[in-house]
Amino acid sequence: MFGSDDFKDQAVWEFSFRIDDGGFSWDYKFKPPLWKSVVGRTLSKNNDVLLLDASHDEPTDGREETSAVFQSRFLEGIGPIKGVIYGYHQGPEVLKATGNQTQLKNWLRDQTGVRVYRDNVRVFNYGEPSDDWLGLNVRRINRPGDRFGTNSLVAAISLDLESSYLLKEKTNREGFDGGGAFPRFVKLVLSAFERFEHVAIDDRKALDDVIRGKGTAVAPVRFLDAMDSLKAGVKSKNIPKAFQREIDAIEREYTELRDVMVSAGTAGLNLAVIFHEIEREVDALAAAVERKLDEQSIKKQIEQIHYMLHGFAPLLRKNPAKSIFCSEVIEQATRVRKSRFAFHSVVFSAPVLTKEEPDFKIKAAPNLLVGAIGNLLDNAMYWTKVRQELDASNGSRAIRVFDSAQGR
Known part of the structure; x- marks a missing residue:
């Protein structure tokens, strides 16, 4: 039978941290089951840089502004934050290795979640079974292999x-x-939890690979390569054509499913941006009406919303591959972010749009290209902010999109 401390010892990951005026300090432990190909490790850092969660880039109560890097003033009225995270892998192979699978599963069912304590007194209802105050489960939907849900964590946050x-x-x-x-x-x-997930991602993949029986030296066989080999074998062995049609049907259905999933994934990555930008424009329109601006200004706000909606629509449709100019892809990706560039004072440059670089055609599904460029732009906006703050620079933030064939 496990004692209270034994349950914590069964955690595969352990991450403790402290956020105070001195910065962000953390300790990390990876404690896998005793399998020969998975090796545990420990890491720690003092006064590390804490990158803030970028899912919401609006100011809160004025102390945070739109910073991408933690600064001590963000702790005003909150004080130092201490936390400990115990991460569990609930795969049957890992649970069996504990020697008491049933008891551990029952304990996790009752104890998982992120609790909050103030002067060692618990603040309810944080950490209850139905509570996800950090939104960890929603974040995990698009990246289940990289994120931890509340049912895999036993965590405590302590305040003064x-x-x-x-x-x-x-x-x-x-x-x-x-x-x-x-x-x-x-x-x-949430930013501290993101650091934990980032540090643990390689160890988590190594553990999952062992569970699935994947050797680190053996590359997985690509589906299309396997299909080519299968087709060649069918042809050389004079297999009846009926089997060839079945194989073609499998390949066709796989390709269709892959395209749908890729489109859905791209849409999912952009939906947050879509709603965020539209909400901002609607707020701006409401403010314009409240301030009784002239009809021309209000009309311009409405046209901007229509413009954005028309720009978003192609991202959510499945498009066949076709030839499209590079300038069209970049223009569509930037169209829905123009107000965001202005809001964050980001200078955007794309020489192909200003004819400073030659345009060219690409054959691909336009919505996937637009989605990919859009995601890169969103990431670039975040990292320009990080760079600006780390360098303590007052210069403008800038993003440039150019053709790599131009020798740069």
């Missing part, structure tokens, strides 16, 4: 009562009030 004066508990004692410093608090904690 006196220092966390801007975190006000609700009158019914069910968590903190959603305003004030709470959005900052969520962002800081």
Whole structure:
């Protein structure tokens, strides 16, 4: 029978951290079952750079602004944050290796979640079975292999009562009030969880590969390569044509399924941007109406929303491959981000759009290309902010898209 500490010892991952005026410090342990090809390891860093979660880039209560890197002023009214995360792998092979699979599963069912404590007194209802105050499960939908859901984590966040004066508990004692410093608090904690996931990703993949029986030196056989070999074998052995038609049908269905999944994945990555940008434009329109701006200004706001919606529509449709100019792809990807560039004071440059570089055609599904370029632009916007803050630079943030064939 496991004791209370034994359950924690069965965690495959352990991550403890502290966020205070001195910066971000953490310790990481990977403790896999005793399988010969998986090796545990430990890491630690003091005063590390903490990159803030980029899922919401709007200011909260004015202390955070739109920074991409943690600064000590973000702890005002929150105080130092300490946390410990125990991560569990609930695959049957890993659970069996504990020697007490049933007891551990029952314990995880009751204990998983992210709890919050203030002066060692628990703040409810954080960490209850139905609670996901950090949104970990939603984040995991598109990247299940990289993220941890609440049912795989037993975590505790600790605060100091006196220092966390801007975190006000609700009158019914069910968590903190959603305003004030709470959005900052969520962002800081979620950013620490993101660092844990980033540090653990290689170890998680190594463990999953062993469970699936994949050797590290053996590359997986690509589906289309396997189909080519199968077709060649069918032809050389004079197999009846009926089998050839069945093989062609399998390949066709696989390709269709792959294209649908890729399109769905691309749409999913862009949906957050879509809703975020449209909401911002609607807010701007409401503000224009409230300020009783002239009809021309209001009309311009409405046209911008129509313009964005028409730009988003191709991303959500499945398009066949066709020849399309590079300039069209870049123009569609940037069209829906122009207001975002302006909001964040980002200078955007694409020489192919200004005819400074020659245009050229690409044969591909346009919506997938637009989605891919759009994702790169979103990432670039985040990293320009990080670079600006790390370099303590007051210069403009800038993104440039150019043809790599031009020798740059």
